[in-house]
Amino acid sequence: MAFDFIQAALAARRKDNLFRQVTTLDSAVGALIEVGGQYYLNFSSNDYLGMRQSTAVMQGWVDGIGQFGGGSGASPLVTGHTQAHQALQDYLAGVLGRDAVLLFNSGFAANQALCQALFQLPVNQKRASEGYIVADKLMHASLLEGAMGSDATLRRFAHNDCAHLQKQLDKIHAGAKSTAQDILLVTEGVYSMDGDEAPLSELAIISEQHKSWLMVDDAHGFGVLGKTGMGAVEKHVLNQEQVPILMATFGKAIGTAGAFVSGSQDLIDYLTNFAKHYIYSTAMPPAQAVATLASLHTIEQSEQRALLHDNIAYFRQLATAAGIALTPSMTAIQPIIIGSPELAIAISQRLRNMGLWVSAIRTPTVPKGTDRLRITLSASHHKKDIQALVDGLILVMERANEAKFIGEKR
Incomplete structure (x- = not known):
């Protein structure tokens, strides 16, 4: 049968925890997105200056x-x-x-x-x-x-x-x-x-x-x-x-x-x-x-760039003080390397359960073994939003090494 490889390729992606699906947003206002009737602080947008809805x-x-x-x-x-x-x-x-x-x-x-x-x-x-x-x-x-x-x-x-x-x-x-x-x-x-x-x-x-x-x-x-x-x-x-x-x-x-x-x-x-x-x-x-x-x-003419850079510094200050391993990035993109697609997905899901939308990025988008959380900061974020993110990361990362963590729903 023609194009038999399609089903096999999709099955392999699912088996390796690399299957991708589209998320449909109900709404997006400032740093908040709504998905399935639930609201989340969005730390996955490239709208670094919050200009999209300016x-x-x-x-x-x-x-x-x-x-x-x-x-x-x-x-x-x-x-x-x-x-x-x-x-x-x-x-x-x-x-x-x-x-x-x-x-x-x-x-x-x-x-x-x-x-x-x-x-x-x-x-x-x-x-x-x-x-x-x-x-x-x-x-x-x-x-x-x-x-x-x-x-x-x-x-x-x-x-x-x-x-x-x-x-x-x-x-x-x-x-x-x-x-x-x-x-x-x-x-x-x-x-x-x-x-x-x-x-x-x-x-x-x-x-x-x-x-x-x-x-x-x-x-x-x-x-x-x-x-x-x-x-x-x-x-x-x-x-x-x-x-x-x-x-x-x-x-x-x-x-x-x-x-x-x-x-x-x-x-x-x-x-x-x-x-x-x-x-x-x-x-x-x-x-x-x-x-x-x-x-x-x-x-x-605006102060949006200054706000963004202030938020970047604030996040790095809080995360470093909490012992969260960061890369040297000084831009809005702040990755946290996890190393496993399965664990990256599990951590992302646990953060989502806390109202924090942080995408898991996996191979082949990034090199194998460098699967990560890709945190992006924006001028739209308030200091309390960033504090909530770091608090959530502390709670989740502390439990990430537990054997039962990946299988937990909540």
Whole structure:
């Protein structure tokens, strides 16, 4: 029978405690979510600044729908690109110090588009140089899948390990068939599962030494890091020449959806002509662009980033005092490594029974043996919320080693 592997694959996921299911929210207000008629403090959202339901974003949607309607109606190159899209692109190019910006419907699409457009040449055009994508071991699946689906040779270096990166680049040069090489060095500003930051200044130097292009996926740093919230590249004071490609998303700290790629005018013109994810997709709704721009203006002026960083420090202070083992992350992402998918699920469920929503993240999303609780903090959290989280963690972690713990329902 066709596709017999489906049932076998699902059965294996269930057996290994790796089966995934969608949770349907009844409502979400501030730091609270409602699921099945029960309310929980939400410590699993990427809405780091609480902008999703801010007055500015909500009004932006209303104004945008009033002016442009519910959708864009076409792909950008047909009739889907409006003044709202252009205003967002122009603003981003200005604040980021970039020549130009291109909007995408998601970060996944943006990363795939970049890899395929840069390393799958147009029909009848022959590549004059060898193509390589050199990526951090913990890069997001969207980039790795895009790289493997392109004509580039993918090389990976140990997470945030500049010495290992140097070795990988040296190997590429030593084994090259010619001196002409197109090398894309890829990192994330903030890593989504570990919450740690990339050594961007060092990576920029290495990239320059090896005549490669440095690309930063700043999905989890954009809106949060930097003097004005423009992300990891702003924090490290790096320009377009040092970081030729910057990708970031709007669905985390910005509180809307979609993504962008920024860089030189030639890069953006090339993607406009050859990035299939852009050319053949309906443009994001103009109202979404209006709401996104409203959020960016608000973030630049607001105290939300200060509130978030204060909450991060408060959580780490309480958790450390309670003897809870934390990673070195100083961002909104605060993972607690458990090591077992079964135990991670059990701890997450026990916290849920206390009214605390903390997701268990398991392999293959994270490396095997590093299954974890992925705690995310927000400017929407109050100090009493964070205190409740730490109190819950203390109670649950103390009992986590008991043999009967995993089988308990409550």
